[in-house]
Amino acid sequence: SSKYVLSQMHPMWQGPLAVPGGDRQSPIDITVRKSVFDSELKPLVTNYDPNTCQQIWNNGYSFLVEYDDTTDKSTLKGGPLKDSFRLCQFHFHWGECNAWGSEHTVDRRLYPAELHLVHWNSDKYSLFEEAVMEDNGLAVIGVFLKVGKRHEGLQKLVDALPAIRHKGSVVEFNRFDPACLLPINTDDYWTYHGSLTTPPLTESVSWIIMKQHIEVSHDQLAVFRSLLFTSAEEEAQKSMVNNFRVQQALCGRTVRSSFT
Ligand SMILES: NS(=O)(=O)c1ccc(O)c(NC(=O)NCCc2ccccn2)c1
Numbered sequence: 001s002s003k004y005v006l007s008q009m010h011p012m013w014q015g016p017l018a019v020p021g022g023d024r025q026s027p028i029d030i031t032v033r034k035s036v037f038d039s040e041l042k043p044l045v046t047n048y049d050p051n052t053c054q055q056i057w058n059n060g061y062s063f064l065v066e067y068d069d070t071t072d073k074s075t076l077k078g079g080p081l082k083d084s085f086r087l088c089q090f091h092f093h094w095g096e097c098n099a100w101g102s103e104h105t106v107d108r109r110l111y112p113a114e115l116h117l118v119h120w121n122s123d124k125y126s127l128f129e130e131a132v133m134e135d136n137g138l139a140v141i142g143v144f145l146k147v148g149k150r151h152e153g154l155q156k157l158v159d160a161l162p163a164i165r166h167k168g169s170v171v172e173f174n175r176f177d178p179a180c181l182l183p184i185n186t187d188d189y190w191t192y193h194g195s196l197t198t199p200p201l202t203e204s205v206s207w208i209i210m211k212q213h214i215e216v217s218h219d220q221l222a223v224f225r226s227l228l229f230t231s232a233e234e235e236a237q238k239s240m241v242n243n244f245r246v247q248q249a250l251c252g253r254t255v256r257s258s259f260t
């Protein structure tokens with residue numbers, strides 16, 4: 001268990017704390033003993049084409065690796081999902097130190113970082129921008145990061161970060177297979193209906209939180225923290241850290257698990 005309890009967290013993330021009238025906001029704490037096993041939940045089916053990887057950029061809140069989602073080349077199916085979802089981007093949230101940084105927690109346990117693989121429902125909508133406003137528009141896979149051995153697959157991405165230090169910088173980034181960032185076991189996950197954790201905070205997300213974490217090295221995480229919230233023109237440079245949202249009320253929602 002971590003030395004820090006939630007109340008001590010110092011989220012510098014200034015996003016709105018809650019959406020008026022929002023009763024399915026994210027992130028949340030997953031209380032394991034309160035999650036409900038659902039035998040109908042299927043294994044995740046991911047089919048990612050590394051050639052659809054296009055660019056990596058700093059949007060002033062995180063860094064995003066963006067994929068070409070104009071065709072059905074990188075998809076997510078199965079799990080709790082009825083439809084086929086297209087990968088559009090992945091990004092991370094992390095802390096100023098290894099004691100905190102994740103958005104979701106498990107029995108209040110904080111992780112130093114959390115990966116989000118963002119997909120939109122291409123059976124029902126034709127653009128991400130449409131799907132993000134709809135009830136079952138998005139599916140986001142959350143993977144916890146723990147500090148340990150170096151993640152070989154992540155290193156290619158870490159090496160690209162110095163080139164996008166400032167908000168607004170973009171560099172070409174090709175042939176990155178996001179499947180290398182998934183844990184070995186993707187059959188065990190929790191799932192619940194929630195929202196984006198940043199503005200516009202729309203309640204359109206089927207969250208799929210992996211039970212198994214991935215390991216990255218201390219040095220790899222340190223490079224995340226070398227990014228800046230600020231653009232090259234701005235005077236005061238601010239380190240991009242603690243870009244997570246505070247936890248939101250469950251409001252009676254049930255978190256289902258795919259495992260007992
Ligand atoms: N963090 S999350 O819930 O996975 C997620 C997934 C897809 C998204 O488009 C967003 N939000 C998003 O892109 N917002 C526009 C850029 C922005 C605006 C304000 C704060 C942070 N980011 C969040």
Ligand SMILES: [Zn+2]
Pocket residue numbers: 091092093116197
């Ligand atoms: Zn996110």
